[in-house]
Amino acid sequence: MMIFKFKLRFYETFEALILSGMPLISLMFFKDSMNGSSLNSFLAFVGSLILIFLSYWFDVNYRNFVWYKSGKIGFAGLTTAALFFLARTVIAINGLTMISFVGKIEAIISGAVVLVCIGLLINLGKEKE
Numbered sequence: 001m002m003i004f005k006f007k008l009r010f011y012e013t014f015e016a017l018i019l020s021g022m023p024l025i026s027l028m029f030f031k032d033s034m035n036g037s038s039l040n041s042f043l044a045f046v047g048s049l050i051l052i053f054l055s056y057w058f059d060v061n062y063r064n065f066v067w068y069k070s071g072k073i074g075f076a077g078l079t080t081a082a083l084f085f086l087a088r089t090v091i092a093i094n095g096l097t098m099i100s101f102v103g104k105i106e107a108i109i110s111g112a113v114v115l116v117c118i119g120l121l122i123n124l125g126k127e128k129e
Contacts, residue, residue: 011124015077019059022052022080047087055080070125078124082117085110 026048033041059076092107 009073011072011074011077011120014081015074018077018081018084019055022048022055022084026052048084051080051084054083067125072124074124075121078117078121082114082121085113085117089114 026045029041029045029048032038033045055076058079062075088110089107092110
């Protein structure tokens with residue numbers, strides 16, 4: 001894997017991947033809402049824009065959170081990913097239409113990704129003794 005070859009840090013790389021992918025996802029939802037006059041796609045576009053602004057806010061302010069003691073990089077990306085997949089889980093449970101490549105088990109997979117992101121956040125937030 002390239003992360004090991006170039007000696008990249010996992011959390012920084014993951015955060016960059018999430019934050020760089022959000023505008024592409026937003027544009028995809030916007031294009032679909034304009035082409036198909038889809039209210040669901042437009043709401044997903046607005047939701048992804050909110051996630052972009054939240055990730056920027058998290059990136060600026062995460063060092064000030066009292067409960068996040070370590071102050072390590074990666075908080076904004078993991079939190080944004082957790083919120084994105086949490087929204088996908090709620091949408092899949094309610095049976096609304098969305099882009100999915102796994103069918104009916106989307107809620108389980110997205111929920112598992114949320115739990116992994118929360119676990120990584122807890123691990124990242126611990127201070128080394």
